[in-house]
Amino acid sequence: xxxxxxIEKRFGDKRVLRGLxxxxxEGGFLxxxxxxxxxxxxLLRLLxxxxxxxxxxxxxxxxxxxxxxxxxxxxxxxxxxxxxxxDLYGRLYRVPERRERTGMLLERFGLWEARNERAGTxxxxxxQRLALCRTFLHDPALLLLDEPFAALDDQGADLLQDELAGGxxxxxxxxxxxxxxTLATARLALA
Amino acid sequence: MSAYxxxxxxxxxxxxxxxxxxxxxxxxxxxxxxxxxxxxxxALPADASDRAEIGLFWIALVFTxxxxxxxxxxxxxxxxxxxxxxLAPVDRSAIWAAKAISxxxxxxxxEAVALPAYALFFQPVGWELVAAxxxxxxxxxxxxxxxxxxxxxxxxxxxxxxxxxxxxxIPAVIGGVGASVAENPxxxxxxxxxxxxxxxxxxxxxxxxxxxx
Numbered sequence: 001x002x003x004x005x006x007i008e009k010r011f012g013d014k015r016v017l018r019g020l021x022x023x024x025x026e027g028g029f030l031x032x033x034x035x036x037x038x039x040x041x042x043l044l045r046l047l048x049x050x051x052x053x054x055x056x057x058x059x060x061x062x063x064x065x066x067x068x069x070x071x072x073x074x075x076x077x078x079x080x081x082x083x084x085x086x087d088l089y090g091r092l093y094r095v096p097e098r099r100e101r102t103g104m105l106l107e108r109f110g111l112w113e114a115r116n117e118r119a120g121t122x123x124x125x126x127x128q129r130l131a132l133c134r135t136f137l138h139d140p141a142l143l144l145l146d147e148p149f150a151a152l153d154d155q156g157a158d159l160l161q162d163e164l165a166g167g168x169x170x171x172x173x174x175x176x177x178x179x180x181x182t183l184a185t186a187r188l189a190l191a
Numbered sequence: 192m193s194a195y196x197x198x199x200x201x202x203x204x205x206x207x208x209x210x211x212x213x214x215x216x217x218x219x220x221x222x223x224x225x226x227x228x229x230x231x232x233x234a235l236p237a238d239a240s241d242r243a244e245i246g247l248f249w250i251a252l253v254f255t256x257x258x259x260x261x262x263x264x265x266x267x268x269x270x271x272x273x274x275x276x277x278l279a280p281v282d283r284s285a286i287w288a289a290k291a292i293s294x295x296x297x298x299x300x301x302e303a304v305a306l307p308a309y310a311l312f313f314q315p316v317g318w319e320l321v322a323a324x325x326x327x328x329x330x331x332x333x334x335x336x337x338x339x340x341x342x343x344x345x346x347x348x349x350x351x352x353x354x355x356x357x358x359x360x361i362p363a364v365i366g367g368v369g370a371s372v373a374e375n376p377x378x379x380x381x382x383x384x385x386x387x388x389x390x391x392x393x394x395x396x397x398x399x400x401x402x403x404x
Contacts, residue, residue, distance in 0.1 A: 050274055050403070065280035075275030077205070077266055079212040091201045092279040094194075118212075134275075 001026045001142065001169050002047065007056035009042055016042050020056070022188050024169060029183050032173040034190030040173035041072065043190070044144045047171060060142070062169075065093060068140030070148055074131035078120030082111050082130050085119060086137055093138035105133040109159060124151040132160060143170045149179060198281040202289030207296060209266055216262040220255050220301040225308055227251035232312040244313040245320070245371045249364045252298075252305065252324070253331070257356055259297045260335040263290055264343035273343070277402050287336050287398035291391075294332035302328070319380070323370035326383035327363040330390050334359050337394035340401050362386050 007020035016039040024030045032040050045051045047060055048069045060067075069075075076085040083102065090098035106112045109129040114122070119130060128151040135143065143164070149157050157179060164170055164183055172180055177187075192200070210216055231247040267273040276286050302324055310316045335356055342352035363386060369379035 048274075048278060050277065063280070064278060067278065069274075069278055071271065071274060073271035073274075075270075075272055077209060077272065078270060079209050079266070080205070084208070088201065088205055089275070089279065092198060092276075092281050094280075 001061050003059045005057045007053050007058055009046060010054050024171060026169055027167055028169055029185045030171045030188060031177050031180050031184035032171065032188045032190065033177050038190035040190060041146055044146050044171065044173055048144050062142040066141040068135040068143045070131055070135045070145040072146055074127045076119045076130055076134060079118060081116050081118055082106060083115045085130065086133055089134050089137055095138050101137060105136060109133050125153055125156060128152055129156055136163060141168060143168050145172045147174060148172060195282055195285055198285040199288045199292065202286060203292040206289060206293035210297065216259055217297050217300060220259050220297060221304055223258055224251050224255040224301050224305045228305065228308045228312055241314065242368065242372050246368050248309050249367045253360045253364060255301050256298055256331045256335060257353060259294055260339045260356065261352060263294055263336060263339040268343040273402060283399040283402055284395045287394055290336040291332040294336055295328050298328045298332065319376040320371045322380055323367040323383060326380060326387060327367050330363055330383065330387040331360060333387065333394050334390040337398055337401060340398065
């Protein structure tokens with residue numbers, strides 16, 4: 001499903017990724033590890049199509065509509081409520097039975113009671129839960145997750161871990177990979 | 192309604208809702224345009240020509256538009272949201288079209304106050320001026336939304352947007368002033384329509400390259 005060969009990415013004179021080779025088959029789970037500045041986020045942005053490599057070959061055999069991307073930022077409008085944010089993305093992704101799907105995810109991630117509150121009033125943990133609702137809203141075939149456990153409490157982390165065990169193709173960048181060790185089918189360590 | 196039109200309507204509705212909630216942009220535009228007209232009213236001599244009055248009105252409109260454009264991508268920029276929109280399976284030009292529509296809405300609301308204020312302080316508003324304002328709004332919003340997206344990606348956005356926008360707004364001012372003072376306004380209105388068409392096509396076709404690396 002994903003194939004990378006000799007991937008290189010530079011920002012000006014700074015080379016962030018160099019000579020990366022990796023494959024992620026359908027249903028595979030690639031765990032990307034590395035210290036701050038190693039290029040984990042950059043790699044996920046390349047896979048999402050938000051940036052292009054400077055050299056190498058990158059194939060991601062999934063349409064944009066079937067990619068779920070969890071970034072550092074929750075990618076939700078702070079002036080809109082959780083329901084309005086998910087309704088917006090649901091419309092853009094043409095999610096069938098949008099309202100039912102939105103309600104189910106908000107309940108699952110413990111945000112139903114706060115569904116009509118503006119996202120700007122949410123705590124970091126609630127924002128991360130809302131970002132996860134957004135990421136899973138269109139039932140993506142490929143998940144690209146950047147530090148998905150950040151700001152989540154144990155209950156939220158358990159919920160996410162259950163979702164990740166669902167057989168999708170997943171690429172996760174994580175500092176602390178302990179929770180994901182049992183799910184990962186491959187690892188990519190960035191220096 | 193086509194999928195493209197539905198996406199544009201969804202995104203434009205979101206922009207209007209954001210403004211209704213935050214009230215960041217429209218009150219500033221209203222205050223600016225009225226203040227500018229008041230200042231011009233007292234700055235111009237009593238025997239100032241029609242051309243001078245209408246010229247200052249258009250200058251006030253262009254800077255009011257610039258004020259709105261400065262905030263056009265504020266939510267996306269401050270919260271990194273452009274990535275979320277770019278990743279969605281919609282034609283990326285729909286993001287531009289929606290932003291241009293919301294800018295037109297805010298400009299029209301500002302002008303709904305500015306035109307009566309102009310009539311009060313200077314001279315009656317003719318149909319030529321109204322038609323020129325409507326046409327100029329479309330062109331200004333079309334190119335302005337593209338330039339606002341470009342500036343949003345830059346560190347020196349406060350400097351970049353006026354530098355890019357103001358030279359490209361000059362034809363709108365020429366057409367607007369010309370339509371208001373010329374014997375035959377049709378040619379200037381036609382010029383404004385051409386300005387709209389050229390910049391709308393240019394912005395529509397190039398927006399994707401602005402928001403992707």
